[in-house]
Amino acid sequence: MNEARSLVPKVKGLNCPGCGNALELRSMGRAISVTCPACMRVLDARDPNLKILEEFFGGQRVIPEIPLGKRGKLSGVEYEVIGFQERQVIVDLVAYCWYEYLLFNPYKGYKYLVNSMGHWNEVTPIHAIPRDTNAHGKRAVEYEGQKFTHFQSSDAQTSYVFGEFPWEVHKGETVRSDDFIAPPRMLSREKYSGEITWSLAEYRDYREITQSFGVPLHAPSSGTPFANQPNPFIGKPTRAWMWFLATFAAMILLAMFLSLASSSKVVFDRTFTVDAQSEEEKAFVTETFEIPSAGMLHVDLHSDVRDNEAFVGVTLINEKTGRGWEFARTLSHYSGTDEGESWTEGSKSATVNLAGIPAGTYYFRIASNLDGAEGAIRRSVVYSIKARRGSGISWGLFFLVLLLLAIPPIWYSMQKSNFETRRWLESDYAPEQSSSNDDE
Amino acid sequence: MTSPFYMIYSVLLVGAWAVISYKGYSLDRYQQINDVPRTVRNNPGAYRPHYSDGPRYTGGK
Numbered sequence: 497m498n499e500a501r502s503l504v505p506k507v508k509g510l511n512c513p514g515c516g517n518a519l520e521l522r523s524m525g526r527a528i529s530v531t532c533p534a535c536m537r538v539l540d541a542r543d544p545n546l547k548i549l550e551e552f553f554g555g556q557r558v559i560p561e562i563p564l565g566k567r568g569k570l571s572g573v574e575y576e577v578i579g580f581q582e583r584q585v586i587v588d589l590v591a592y593c594w595y596e597y598l599l600f601n602p603y604k605g606y607k608y609l610v611n612s613m614g615h616w617n618e619v620t621p622i623h624a625i626p627r628d629t630n631a632h633g634k635r636a637v638e639y640e641g642q643k644f645t646h647f648q649s650s651d652a653q654t655s656y657v658f659g660e661f662p663w664e665v666h667k668g669e670t671v672r673s674d675d676f677i678a679p680p681r682m683l684s685r686e687k688y689s690g691e692i693t694w695s696l697a698e699y700r701d702y703r704e705i706t707q708s709f710g711v712p713l714h715a716p717s718s719g720t721p722f723a724n725q726p727n728p729f730i731g732k733p734t735r736a737w738m739w740f741l742a743t744f745a746a747m748i749l750l751a752m753f754l755s756l757a758s759s760s761k762v763v764f765d766r767t768f769t770v771d772a773q774s775e776e777e778k779a780f781v782t783e784t785f786e787i788p789s790a791g792m793l794h795v796d797l798h799s800d801v802r803d804n805e806a807f808v809g810v811t812l813i814n815e816k817t818g819r820g821w822e823f824a825r826t827l828s829h830y831s832g833t834d835e836g837e838s839w840t841e842g843s844k845s846a847t848v849n850l851a852g853i854p855a856g857t858y859y860f861r862i863a864s865n866l867d868g869a870e871g872a873i874r875r876s877v878v879y880s881i882k883a884r885r886g887s888g889i890s891w892g893l894f895f896l897v898l899l900l901l902a903i904p905p906i907w908y909s910m911q912k913s914n915f916e917t918r919r920w921l922e923s924d925y926a927p928e929q930s931s932s933n934d935d936e
Numbered sequence: 937m938t939s940p941f942y943m944i945y946s947v948l949l950v951g952a953w954a955v956i957s958y959k960g961y962s963l964d965r966y967q968q969i970n971d972v973p974r975t976v977r978n979n980p981g982a983y984r985p986h987y988s989d990g991p992r993y994t995g996g997k
Contacts, residue, residue, distance in 0.1 A: 732938075732939070735937065735938040735939075736938050736939070736942060738938070739938040739942060739943065739946065740946075743946045743950060746950065747950055747953070750950070750954050750957075751957070754954070754957050754958055757958075778981075779980040779981045779983070780980055781976065781977055781980045790959075791958075791959070791960050792960035792962070809985055809987055811969075811972065811976075811983075811985055813972045813976065818970070818971050818972050818973070818974065819968070819969065819970055819971075819972070820968070820969035820970075820972040821966055821967070821968055821969070822966060822967040822968075822969060822985050822986055822987060823964070823965065823966035823967070823987065824985075824987035848962075848964045848966060849960075849962040849963075849964050850962060850964075850966060851959065851960035851961045851962040852959055852960055852961075853960075859977075861972075861976055861980050861983060861985075863980075863985070887957070887960075888956065888957045888958060888959060888960030888961060889957045890957070890961070893953065893956065893957070893961075894953070894957075897949055897950065897953045900949055901946055901949060901950075904939070904942045904945065905942075
């Protein structure tokens, strides 16, 4: 309450010498220039008669989003908006504008709020001179132990003024400006008539300013990151990769546990013969064997077939329940020579993986015959069937899961990098666009 | 701390992988039959298998 009363400015009753409009000064006698809100003339606030410094030569009036006289808290301190400027840089005949609000607190002095396309910065003039250095091959300055990398240099022109200022403002005044960034902070150097001033900017979300000053503000108008806008993906790739590594370690431990839990035991291993003269399938059943626990059963078929094909049909049958698992494979092998080069074709072996086989007593029904084309060499074929329990772990699936797990950290890394790339496209270091027309 | 969505996503993915690996899975082609007749032990040639991918459809006697 006491602080609020102490902020009530000593309003001096003045009238514009140009149009007679009443003027209001808020900065307690510190203003050097003031604009008339009616006729927009720039007046000398030090002159008791308010000498006219600059006429307003027409043009569009710019309405500040935060009206003059509005108060709000920044960094815990209450300020009042007393001045407003529109500034611009002209690049390739295109004007890029931003808006500066001059704020005043009788105890803390002046501060600025700068709005560039919805990106807000709280700017404080500093008196120290940052030290020149370099960073990643670019010019840089060091301030309070932090490096600020050069982002861009430009000629900033004042295109509109409104309110009161502690310096003599002139529309059209141009200063040489250099910006150095260390997001969310930015150091700006302005050079005018041999005088250099430094200021430190801190990025502020537009919602924070809305809440502070009680005026509805708009989100940034473009998706292009501002010079010192904090990267929203900072830290996320690192945390995601750490989690990925932890998950990978957990999968390795699980795989080891599952491998140990399921024994790789051979439960059936027999050899059979297909008669050379056999043309029809001959079916038979084997003796029973035990599968001790539920899980995967790998059935390996192997033959010594040569220049022929052996058809093998297999049915694994649970003696008690009558459930069966059936498959057929053709084991073949052909070879020859073609223009001096030898060739082979076919596979003498096959493995079939049967999943979810319950524990129990089983036997095989097997049917086989030679299946070669007419004219193929007919000789007896010996083949073996081996059934073994094994873990269900497939390394193909393991790496597929790993790949799926890597997608989010890869995405975070790409987003973080993409944000920085887009930020620097607005700097003096953006890659030049290649010309599409080459001179012949 | 990493994103909760990523944590949930990875837990579900690894959990599914663990269950599949424990139970076993196969991409191989084979048929499951629920009621193979007991007579197949005495007369295996009379049984009609259901191979879906072999070159032969029926067994001979």
